[in-house]
Every structure is written in structure tokens, then in C-alpha cells.
Amino acid sequence: MTTKELKQKSVEYRKKILKYIVKAKAGHTGGSLSCTDILNVLYNEVMNVSPENFTSPDRDRYIQSKGHTVEALFVVLADQGFFPEEDLETLCQYKSHYIGHPTRKVKGVEQNTGALGHGLPIAVGTALAGKLDQKNYKVYTLMGDGEMPEGSNWEAALTAAHYKLDNLCVIVDKNTLQITASTADVCNTDPLDEKWKSFGWAVKEVNGNDVDALKEVLQSLPFEEGKPSVLIAHTTKGKGVSYMENVLKWHHGVPTKDEYEQAIKELDESLLTI
């Protein structure tokens, strides 16, 4: 895709994320909007995974550790053709498979996640299997900066470095806010880059809402031979909707009808400037 097409795709995804959150009357709005560009670039430009190869042992794997932003994942998976988008009309409804966190009942989802601090250990096991089987696939896991204090992450970080898993890439969606307050106020994990480096990882940072920059950096994996890679993606929570950006209440706020219309208007207008 061209840069323009990728940017347009991100806007399209954001509109759909909001549409289905409003329909479901539930969702993790701000975080879904912060990670939209990351998912866009991963699925459209970086990863070798599709509905056609999803059962192939050679496919790339994506494990969403920050499972609560499932709306972004479901919208992108629908766009990739894993399931009809209209299925998302049932999001969070009685008896729907489209629940508020990733579940393998939905085609395209690798692992059931949602409890924080679980994605990375599973990703490490998946990457280890790739090394054992001499496969070329890569494993990507998206984590939130709010889940960095989970101890299991750091256990897994040690294992990944110990086994030199350069087929593994963590992307931290560093939007700096979590449900209670800023991550710095709740439990400061900065300097995050130094922490990962000290655990033996190759670290890069990027503007996580810049599709061009994301594309460039994610196509340069591994960042260092023999080391797992971590990309600290600086993002804006609620990205793309002025009144949501960096506002705490949109962690899982659901827009009213008027707010939704305003958001769509802004997103549509942003298309004109791409």
C-alpha cells in the first residue's frame, strides 16, 4: 500500500472501531484508537498471515497481549477477510463469539487473551517452537504500557533473551494512560527502553501513529541478530478524535450519539488532508 492508502485505511479502521463500540455499548475506545496504526501496518505491510494460510505452521503469529483493545483487532481481521464484517454487529451481544477480548472462536485470533501479562510468555513459547523447528516465521505481540508492571512479562523477557529469540518482536503501545491515571502516576516504568535493554533486548522507538515510520521500522526486524526486538511505539490514546485524545475517561468510554457523529465527522474530514 502507498502511504496515502495506509493512512486512509487507518481512518477507515477508526471509524469502524467506533461504530461497533457504539453498537455494543461497550469497548476499550482510547486504546483501540491508539494501536490502530500498529495493527494496520502489521496486517497490511509486515506479517505473513491471512485467512488462506492461517493453519499453516509457517505463518507469522500475532498475539495481542493487551486483549482489551480487541475492537481494533476484530476490525482489522474482518478487513483481512477472516470473517464477514457484519459479524461485528453482534459484538458483546448475548451468545456472540465476538466478546470483549480476543478468543480463538474468532478466526484469525491466535490465543485467548485478556488477562494482562499473558501474551509475552505465550509468544516466547511460540517463537521457541519456531527456532526448534527451524521455521522462518516471526512472532509479534502487542503489549500496553499499562501492563508493563505485570511480573510475568519480565520473566518471559528473560527467557526470550536467554534463548536469543530474534524471531520475536514485542510492540509496546505506549499511550501513557491507563484506567486510573497516567502510567507514570500509577506505576512508573520509565525509562522503559533501558529496562528492556538491560533484559537483553534490542530496542527501537517510533511514533506509533505514523504508518510510514512503523512500516520502515517493522520491516527491519530483527533489530539485532540474536536478540529479541522490542519496539516502543509512542502513541496517542484516543488518536484521531479530538475530544478523546489523551483524555482518561475514553479508556473505556462509549460515545453518545452526538459524540459519535462528531467523531465520524472529524475522521471524515481528516481524510481530506491525507
Added chain:
Amino acid sequence: MAEQINTLPYKANLEVYSETLQRLAETDRNIIAVTSDSRGSGKLVPFGKKYPDQIIEVGIAEQNLVGVAAGLASCGKKVFATSPACFLTARALEQIKNDVAYSNNPVNVIGISAGVSYGALGSTHHSLHDFAALRAINNITVVAPADNWETAQAIELAANIDEPVYLRFGKKPMPLLKENNNEKFEFGKGRVIAEGNDVLIIGCGETVYPALEAVQILKEKGIAATVVSMHTIKPLDTALLARLASTCKAIVTVEEHSIYGGLGEACASYLLQHGICKPFKIVGIPDEYTVTGSQGEIFDHYGINKEGISKVVEALLK
């Protein structure tokens, strides 16, 4: 299958676990042991020496152990995540629940030195909660083999089914309960070790042997006992339970576990809900931090021995 099984008696089930895993790994490079600095206590040192590419060490990090195991299993590896049962099923319970059971990653979760195997090391090292915790989790089979034969069979079966399994092993050498006569081992199917009409004694893991020893004492008092090795706590062999419970005069369960939430309560729940009401007693560890001692001393203290089981039976039949 049966003729391949090592039937030498008086080994710890853990040793048979390791031997069986080595034998399976000879022809299956997908057999993977994952350990948390526990290859020694898991008797996996020979496995690691023989198959260095098939053992993953994560250090003392049980949550990570289970998550890594889930990832490996999702890629077709036959994973045996091995760690002391006390830590594995408490600290990593959420990983067992979510990453293994809920995600349906067919990990074999191996709880070693289970129950009060660590004896005098104290309650931090006892696992008297694991049946209760895991019984309440959907999609995981819970197994406590009683002897070397059951252990070898269970490991072989676990390696070849595509489902999550929890297997629990003690450290003590365990005599064979009976000679193998081409019996078929299945998860969810209890084994009748002795037969008698008066009382039904149901054990699992390392408590089946003392139950079997109690048979002789009871016999001398004119009481005939059936003894069942209910190696699979979940799914419970309810058909066998109902059949045997219907014809006996009293039922005793024996387990190396809290009296809450384990084998005994599983049996009681089924029987009561199906209208089979007989004098019933659960022998296990009461709701307290145990007395200090070896496994044997702790068993004796709480009556998990032939004398204690016999007394409970006699009291129920009075």
C-alpha cells in the same frame, strides 16, 4: 502398548515419569520438557542429557513456564511443563486457566513433589489445594496416578491426546497395586484394585496403597472392602462410582489433599445429587496447616494409613 511399559515396582512415580518421557522422546522429537530449575526434582536430568534440544529451562518463573508451554503446545509440541505442584498450581493458576485450559493449548501440566511430599519443608511447599482449584477450571483433566504402571500409562496417554492434562506425582517409591493383566488405562476410568461387598474405599495417587493395606486389617475383622484407584479426579468415573456405591454399605475416600474440594467432595457431590446416600467419610488433610514431619509422619498424624482408614471404616459400619 502395555508390553512397552516398565513395570518394575518400588520406584517413585516421578522416576517412571522421567523414564517414560525419555522412551517417548526416542522416536518423537516433539516431546518437550519445560522446567523451572526443577529438572533435578523432576528426575529429568537424564532426559536433559539425552535430549538437550528437547528441554527448555525458564528458571524459577512458574507463570512464564506455563505461558511458554502454552505457546510451544500451540505449535504442535507435546509439552510437559514440570514444576513443583505447590508453585505450579497456585502461582501459575491463572496461566493454567487462561493459557492452557481456556485457550485449549494441550499442555501436560506436571505437578511434582505433590501433596505433602516435601513434608517438613512446610506449607509453602505443600499442594493440598490443586485438585480443588483445577476441578473448578473447565477443559483440563486432573490425574493422580497411584503406581508406576498408572504413571507410565498416563504419561503415554497424555503425550498422545490433544487436550490439557494435569498430572500429579509424589516422591515416594510406590509398589505396584496389582499385576498388569493387559488392563487398559484410560483417563476418567477408575481401576478396581480389590473387591468386597461391605465398604467402598476410593483413593487416588499415593493414598491408594494404604487403602489396599487396610483391606487386610478389615478382612481380619470380617469386613470385605472394595478399593478403587480413582486416578482421574476430573472427569470423575461416575459410572463406576454409582455402580459400586449402590451395592456397598459405606464409602470412604482417601486423598493427599485438603478435605475441601478434592476427590472426596467430588464423589460426595455426585452421589448426593444422584440419590445414592450411604454413610460417607472423607479422609484427607483437615483445614489446617499441617503438623511438621515427613510425608509418612504427616500421613500417620492424619490417619492416612492402613490403621486410620480401617478405623474410619469400622466407625461408619457401626
